[in-house]
Amino acid sequence: MNEHWAKTGAELVEPLVAEVARLGGLAEAQIADCVDAITRRDVPLAQALIARDPKLDRLQADIERRAIELIASHQPTGRTLRRTVAAMKIANNLERCGDLARNIAKRTLVLSGAEPLTPLTRSIDRMGRLVASRLKEVLDAYSASDLEKAAGVWMRDDEIDEHYNSLFRELLTYMMGDPRTITPGAHLLFVAKNLERIGDHATNIAEIIHFEITGEADIGERPKWDALNAPSKTALADIAAAPKDEV
Amino acid sequence: MNEHWAKTGAELVEPLVAEVARLGGLAEAQIADCVDAITRRDVPLAQALIARDPKLDRLQADIERRAIELIASHQPTGRTLRRTVAAMKIANNLERCGDLARNIAKRTLVLSGAEPLTPLTRSIDRMGRLVASRLKEVLDAYSASDLEKAAGVWMRDDEIDEHYNSLFRELLTYMMGDPRTITPGAHLLFVAKNLERIGDHATNIAEIIHFEITGEADIGERPKWDALNAPSKTALADIAAAPKDEV
Numbered sequence: 001m002n003e004h005w006a007k008t009g010a011e012l013v014e015p016l017v018a019e020v021a022r023l024g025g026l027a028e029a030q031i032a033d034c035v036d037a038i039t040r041r042d043v044p045l046a047q048a049l050i051a052r053d054p055k056l057d058r059l060q061a062d063i064e065r066r067a068i069e070l071i072a073s074h075q076p077t078g079r080t081l082r083r084t085v086a087a088m089k090i091a092n093n094l095e096r097c098g099d100l101a102r103n104i105a106k107r108t109l110v111l112s113g114a115e116p117l118t119p120l121t122r123s124i125d126r127m128g129r130l131v132a133s134r135l136k137e138v139l140d141a142y143s144a145s146d147l148e149k150a151a152g153v154w155m156r157d158d159e160i161d162e163h164y165n166s167l168f169r170e171l172l173t174y175m176m177g178d179p180r181t182i183t184p185g186a187h188l189l190f191v192a193k194n195l196e197r198i199g200d201h202a203t204n205i206a207e208i209i210h211f212e213i214t215g216e217a218d219i220g221e222r223p224k225w226d227a228l229n230a231p232s233k234t235a236l237a238d239i240a241a242a243p244k245d246e247v
Numbered sequence: 248m249n250e251h252w253a254k255t256g257a258e259l260v261e262p263l264v265a266e267v268a269r270l271g272g273l274a275e276a277q278i279a280d281c282v283d284a285i286t287r288r289d290v291p292l293a294q295a296l297i298a299r300d301p302k303l304d305r306l307q308a309d310i311e312r313r314a315i316e317l318i319a320s321h322q323p324t325g326r327t328l329r330r331t332v333a334a335m336k337i338a339n340n341l342e343r344c345g346d347l348a349r350n351i352a353k354r355t356l357v358l359s360g361a362e363p364l365t366p367l368t369r370s371i372d373r374m375g376r377l378v379a380s381r382l383k384e385v386l387d388a389y390s391a392s393d394l395e396k397a398a399g400v401w402m403r404d405d406e407i408d409e410h411y412n413s414l415f416r417e418l419l420t421y422m423m424g425d426p427r428t429i430t431p432g433a434h435l436l437f438v439a440k441n442l443e444r445i446g447d448h449a450t451n452i453a454e455i456i457h458f459e460i461t462g463e464a465d466i467g468e469r470p471k472w473d474a475l476n477a478p479s480k481t482a483l484a485d486i487a488a489a490p491k492d493e494v
Contacts (some may be wrong), residue, residue, distance in 0.1 A: 061464075068318060068332055075319045085315060099492075106490035172433055176426045183419055189433055190440065190492070217308075243353035245346075245437070 009074035009084075016066055016087045017142075020094070023059045024139040027094040030056070030101035031135060031198060035128030037108045038191055039121050046105035046112075053102045060095035064088050079212070086212035090142065093201040093208070097135065100194040100201075107187045114184040123170060124191060127163040131195045134160065134202040142205065147213050154206035154219050160199035161244060167192045193245065256321035256331075263313055263334045264389075267341070270306045271386040274341040277303070277348035278382060278445060282375030284355045285438055286368050293352035293359075300349045307342035311335050326459070333459035337389065340448040340455070344382065347441040347448075354434045361431040370417060371438060374410040378442045381407065381449040389452065394460050401453035407446035408491060414439045440492065 030049055037046040067088035070076065076084055134153055141149035168189065175185040210219040277296055284293040314335035317323065323331055381400055388396035415436065422432040458464055 068328070071315060071318045072322045072324075072328065075322070077319075081315070081319065103490070103492040106492075110490055168433075172430055175422065175429050175433075179423045179426070182422050182429070186415075186419055186422075186433070186436055189436065193437065194492070243350070243357055245350040245353075245441070 009070060009076035010080045012070050012074060013076070013080055013083045013087065016063060016070065016084065019059065019063050019066075020087045020091050021139065021143055023056060023063065023091055023094045024135075024142070026052075026056050026059070027097045027101070028132065028136055028139065030098050031128070031132045034101040034104040034108070035125060035132065035195075038104055038111070039125045039128070041108065041112050041116060043109060043112050046108040049105045050102050053098055056095055056098035060091045063091040079215075082212045082215060086208050089208050090205050093204050097198050097201050100198050103194050104191050107191050111184055111187055115180070117174060117181060117184060117188065120167070120170060120174065120188060123163075123167050124188065124195070127160070127167055127192065127195050130163060131160060131199045131202070134199055135205075138202045138205045138209070142209055145209075145213060147210065150206040150209040150213075151219060154203055154210070157199065157203045160196055164192055164196040164199075197245070256317060256323035257327045259317050259321060260323070260327055260330050260334065263310060263317065263331065266306065266310050266313075267334045267338050268386065268390055270303060270310065270338055270341045271382075271389070273299075273303050273306070274344045274348070275379065275383055275386065277345050278375070278379045281348040281351040281355070282372060282379065282442075284352055285358070286372045286375070288355065288359050288363060290356060290359050293355040296352045297349050300345055303342055303345035307338045310338040326462075329459045329462060333455045336455050337452050340451050344445050344448050347445050350441050351438050354438050358431055358434055362427075364421060364428060364431060364435065367414070367417060367421065367435060370410075370414050371435065371442070374407070374414055374439065374442050377410060378407060378446045378449070381446055382452075385449045385452045385456070389456055392456075392460060394457065397453040397456040397460075401450055401457070404446065404450045407443055411439055411443040411446075444492070 030052065033045055033049045036042060037049060067084050070084050071081070134156070138150060138153045140146070141153065171185045171189055171192065175182045207217075207219050211217055277299065280292055280296045283289060284296060314331050317331050318328070381403070385397060385400045387393070388400065418432045418436055418439070421428045454464075
């Protein structure tokens with residue numbers, strides 16, 4: 001290995017990491033805004049958020065391009081290579097978080113004329129804040145290269161799943177009780193799913209941080225609540241269990 | 248540029264492209280199976296499909312690792328670099344198609360005890376076959392480096408969106424008509440959304456092929472039906488419009 005080239009690669013990766021942190025900040029803001037927009041039915045906020053999304057797309061594309069150029073021009077190895085690949089992959093996850101926030105904003109526009117389902121608004125707000133705090137935590141772990149903090153986010157993924165499952169059931173209960181809530185309820189099911197998937201991206205980022213620091217792909221074993229493996233109670237309970245989508 | 252190295256990079260990328268084609272074949276099979284599984288409520292088929300998913304994940308991870316090694320060790324440029332990056336990105340999209348097929352299979356397990364909603368089963372089957380055919384087409388375009396075929400897939404993305412929107416409305420109508428269909432209907436809403444997103448990945452792959460061949464990021468302009476920009480008719484029509492999620 002050529003020491004000079006390797007050192008230059010290690011130096012070049014840091015501005016890339018800073019760009020990822022910047023993209024992280026933008027994604028955090030989009031998520032906070034989409035939660036506010038949907039819970040307050042705030043149309044201008046939703047529109048502003050949607051208008052900002054292309055900025056995140058461009059930043060992600062730029063990070064990807066620079067990471068590939070860095071790999072091609074400096075042939076980094078070991079931690080520097082992993083740090084470059086991690087930057088590219090984390091940017092990818094953050095861009096998708098931005099897309100999910102934009103999806104929620106779009107549903108805000110669709111729902112703006114509907115009666116608010118007040119108790120559910122509170123549940124969505126709670127889940128949104130939980131998801132936003134997980135993303136913040138994992139971005140802190142990334143900036144500090146803090147393995148333990150990343151592992152903490154990864155371990156608590158099931159809390160978000162539990163929130164999602166309870167929100168899913170809550171929404172179905174409303175929809176069964178009053179047919180007028182079926183259409184807004186269906187949109188809120190997707191909002192809940194989008195929030196859950198933002199949580200999945202936070203978990204993915206935790207795994208990428210672990211890989212970057214340790215070079216190992218597996219972060220560990222975690223006891224995972226799985227709706228499909230849970231003992232069945234009644235046919236209805238069975239069918240109401242929301243399976244975990246991982247995409 | 249070192250001619251010898253460049254040539255070797257161009258040679259090395261072809262086995263990688265072949266691996267992507269293999270992953271494409273596996274993803275196609277998973278999608279065909281998930282459509283059969285959900286429409287026939289075929290639990291063993293769904294279980295077999297879920298069990299096969301880790302194979303796709305491993306193949307994608309392997310393609311990514313090899314692509315990065317190729318870039319680091321051979322510093323490809325121009326078309327060879329784009330072909331390497333495209334292989335990595337297409338593999339990423341295919342792996343996510345596999346995840347979406349697995350999500351549909353999981354919902355098949357959840358729904359296996361429910362009454363089939365027969366007319367909707369047919370709509371889901373139709374949409375599933377359309378999406379599978381688009382993925383097949385774009386993989387053919389990839390194997391043949393066929394720019395026109397890729398553009399064809401990209402141009403007709405809105406057909407899948409229209410299917411999705413009509414299925415969304417159809418499901419809500421059933422759910423409003425009979426509260427017992429609300430829970431299975433909610434799961435089928437997610438199945439429809441998963442199919443639509445497989446279609447989005449086919450479109451993404453078309454864009455990546457375009458980028459690989461031409462070096463340009465923009466494939467063109469397409470008139471896109473957007474539920475949010477459609478003129479509003481009634482409050483209900485407005486709210487029933489399913490916004491397009493892009494993630």
